Amino acid sequence: MSKDRQRKKSKPMLVGAVLLAAAVAACTGDDGPPPATADDGIVTKRSAAALATDAVGLAVEIDNGTPVPLRVIGGQRFYLNQIDIRAAIASTKDEGVSGLSRQGDFSDLAWGGTRFVDQQFLLTPNADGTLTRQRFFRDAAWMAERSAFTLQQRSSTGAPIGPALTYEAGLDTHREGSDDFFDRRLRAIQWTFDCPSTSSCAGARNFQEEALVELRIAMHPERTFVLSPQTASLELSWSSGGAHSYRIPVTHVASPEWGYGFSIDLTATTPPRADGTYAPGSDIGYRITLRDGAGKRLHPEGSLPTYNEVVFGTNEPGIQYYRAFFDPTTTYYRRKHRERMLMSQIIGPAQDIQAVRSIIDIEAFLGPDDVQTTGTRSRDGVYAQFRTIPTSHDLFGGNWDAPVADTWSYHLPDDAKPGTYLVTVKGRRTYLGEDVPYSRTVEIQVGTRAHTEATLGTGPCNSCHSGPSALGKVLHANDNRAACASCHVPLGFELEGPVFVRTHFIHSRSKRVDAPVTKCSTCHLTEASTQRTSKAACLSCHKSYPQSHVREFGPVESMYVGGGRESFDSCTSSCHTSHPGSGLH
Numbered sequence: 001m002s003k004d005r006q007r008k009k010s011k012p013m014l015v016g017a018v019l020l021a022a023a024v025a026a027c028t029g030d031d032g033p034p035p036a037t038a039d040d041g042i043v044t045k046r047s048a049a050a051l052a053t054d055a056v057g058l059a060v061e062i063d064n065g066t067p068v069p070l071r072v073i074g075g076q077r078f079y080l081n082q083i084d085i086r087a088a089i090a091s092t093k094d095e096g097v098s099g100l101s102r103q104g105d106f107s108d109l110a111w112g113g114t115r116f117v118d119q120q121f122l123l124t125p126n127a128d129g130t131l132t133r134q135r136f137f138r139d140a141a142w143m144a145e146r147s148a149f150t151l152q153q154r155s156s157t158g159a160p161i162g163p164a165l166t167y168e169a170g171l172d173t174h175r176e177g178s179d180d181f182f183d184r185r186l187r188a189i190q191w192t193f194d195c196p197s198t199s200s201c202a203g204a205r206n207f208q209e210e211a212l213v214e215l216r217i218a219m220h221p222e223r224t225f226v227l228s229p230q231t232a233s234l235e236l237s238w239s240s241g242g243a244h245s246y247r248i249p250v251t252h253v254a255s256p257e258w259g260y261g262f263s264i265d266l267t268a269t270t271p272p273r274a275d276g277t278y279a280p281g282s283d284i285g286y287r288i289t290l291r292d293g294a295g296k297r298l299h300p301e302g303s304l305p306t307y308n309e310v311v312f313g314t315n316e317p318g319i320q321y322y323r324a325f326f327d328p329t330t331t332y333y334r335r336k337h338r339e340r341m342l343m344s345q346i347i348g349p350a351q352d353i354q355a356v357r358s359i360i361d362i363e364a365f366l367g368p369d370d371v372q373t374t375g376t377r378s379r380d381g382v383y384a385q386f387r388t389i390p391t392s393h394d395l396f397g398g399n400w401d402a403p404v405a406d407t408w409s410y411h412l413p414d415d416a417k418p419g420t421y422l423v424t425v426k427g428r429r430t431y432l433g434e435d436v437p438y439s440r441t442v443e444i445q446v447g448t449r450a451h452t453e454a455t456l457g458t459g460p461c462n463s464c465h466s467g468p469s470a471l472g473k474v475l476h477a478n479d480n481r482a483a484c485a486s487c488h489v490p491l492g493f494e495l496e497g498p499v500f501v502r503t504h505f506i507h508s509r510s511k512r513v514d515a516p517v518t519k520c521s522t523c524h525l526t527e528a529s530t531q532r533t534s535k536a537a538c539l540s541c542h543k544s545y546p547q548s549h550v551r552e553f554g555p556v557e558s559m560y561v562g563g564g565r566e567s568f569d570s571c572t573s574s575c576h577t578s579h580p581g582s583g584l585h
Contacts, residue, residue, distance in 0.1 A: 070250050094190075110145075114138075121198045132193050180223070189333065263295070269286060280447055360492065366397050375485070419450075458525060458529060459481075545562075
C-alpha cells in the first residue's frame with residue numbers, strides 16, 4: 001500500500017524575465033500495435049489511422065505527490081522516455097533543504113550526505129525590488145544510490161494488465177550499459193524569493209525547498225509496450241527506499257484530431273535572384289508550418305495560436321511556447337527540457353561562425369522590433385539575428401492575447417559577407433503523452449553560389465552523443481552545431497546563454513561524462529580553440545580562481561560566467577595560453 005500523496009501545491013514561481021510580465025500486453029515484441037478503441041471497445045477508423053508506426057516516447061510527471069493524468073491514444077506502442085517528479089514545501093526560515101526530510105512527498109527518503117554545491121542569484125529583480133537566490137544541493141543518499149522504476153498497467157478494478165516493466169535509473173558517478181536514461185539528474189534546490197541584495201539574503205522569510213527527479217532520453221527505446229485499451233491507470237513505483245508508488249490516471253482518446261510526432265516546415269517566402277542567391281541588404285521572408293508526424297497541419301495557414309491559447313487554453317494540437325514563467329528552468333539543475341521556446345535564427349556566413357559574446361539586454365526584447373540582431377561582423381565576426389514566437393515584445397511584455405503570425409522577415413546587412421547562411425527553427429510539442437523536440441535548418445546563399453562550411457573548434461560530440469542520445473534527438477533535436485550561436489547569446493537577464501558556457505557548465509557538473517573534464521582535447525580539436533579566454537570561458541567550468549585574481553578581477557559571483565557583463569571580455573593573450581592536462585600541447 002502506498003501512502004497518501006495528496007499534498008498542497010506550493011505557489012507558482014515567477015522568476016527571471018517572467019517578472020516583466022504579470023504573469024493489452026505490456027511487453028516487448030515484433031507484433032504491431034492493435035487498433036485503438038473507444039471506451040465501448042469499438043474500433044474507430046480515425047483512431048486506428050492516428051496510431052504512430054514507430055513506438056512513441058511516453059513522458060510521465062508527478063507533482064508534489066500528485067500524478068499528472070495522461071490522455072493517450074489507446075492501443076499505441078510506447079516506450080518510457082521521460083520521468084519528472086517534484087516535491088516541494090514552503091518555509092519561512094533559511095534551513096537549506098533540510099525541511100524536505102521532515103515533510104512533503106520525499107520526507108521518507110534518505111537525506112544523509114546532502115551537500116551544498118552551487119548558488120546563483122537571478123538577475124531580474126522581483127516586483128518589490130527584492131532578488132531571488134537559488135541554492136543547489138546534491139549527494140543525498142537517495143540521489144547517489146542506484147534505484148529503479150517499475151511501470152505497471154492496471155485496469156479500472158486495479159488488476160494488473162500484462163507484466164510490469166522495470167527501468168534502471170543508474171548512478172550519478174557514471175553511465176552503464178544497463179542504464180535506461182541518458183540524463184539522470186536528482187537534486188534539491190532552495191529558493192529564496194526576498195533577498196535584499198545579491199550579496200545577502202539577511203532577513204529573508206520567503207523560501208521554497210524543492211527536490212527533483214529528472215530522468216529522460218531513453219537509452220533503450222526498443223523496450224516497448226502496447227498500452228491496452230483496458231488500461232485505466234499506470235502505476236509508477238520507485239525503489240527509492242520509501243513508499244513511492246503513484247497511480248497515474250489514463251484516459252483513452254478514441255478519435256484524435258492529430259497523430260503523434262512533430263515536424264516543422266521552414267519556407268522562404270521571398271524568392272532568391274535568378275542565380276539562386278540573395279543580395280546583401282535584402283529582406284527575406286519566412287513562414288513556418290507546424291505539423292504532426294504524419295504531416296498534418298497543427299494550425300491554420302497564416303497564424304499560430306496566441307500565448308494565452310497555448311498556455312491557458314485547451315491547446316489540443318500540443319503546440320508549445322516558452323513556459324519558464326510558470327515552470328522555471330535552470331541550466332543543468334532544473335528542467336531545461338521543459339522551457340519549450342519556439343524560435344528561429346539566421347547566422348552567417350558559415351565560414352565565420354563562432355560564439356557571439358555581445359550581450360542582448362531586455363530593452364531589445366521589449367522594443368517594437370520582431371527580430372533582434374545578436375551579432376554583427378564588426379563586433380562579433382559573424383552576422384546573426386533571432387526571433388521568438390510569439391514576438392519577444394509580446395512574450396516578455398505580457399501581451400499574451402496578441403495575434404501570432406507564422407511569417408516574419410530577416411534583414412541581411414548591406415555589407416553581408418558572401419557565403420552560406422543558416423536559418424534554423426526549433427520547437428517542442430507535447431501531445432497525448434508525448435513530449436518531443438524538433439529543429440530544422442535550411443541554407444541560403446548570400447552574394448555567391450559557392451557553398452561555404454563552418455569550421456568549428458570543437459568535436460566530435462558523437463563520441464558520447466550517439467545512438468539514442470545523438471544530438472539529433474536530445475536538447476533541441478539539432479545535430480548541426482553551427483546553427484546554435486545566433487540564439488545562444490548572453491542575455492542581460494540570463495548571461496549563461498552561449499553554448500560554450502552551457503557546455504562547460506553541464507559537463508563539469510555531471511559525473512557521468514566519460515572523460516576527465518580537465519582534458520580539453522576530449523572536445524577541443526586544436527589548442528587555438530582554447531585561446532579565447534575570459535571569465536565566462538574559465539568560470540563556467542571552474543568554481544574558483546586564485547586570490548590574486550580575486551584581488552584584481554573581483555570574487556566569483558556567478559556559477560555560470562564568474563561575474564557580470566565583463567565576464568565575456570577577452571583576457572590578455574599573455575595569460576592562460578595552456579591548460580594543465582589539456583592533451584593539446
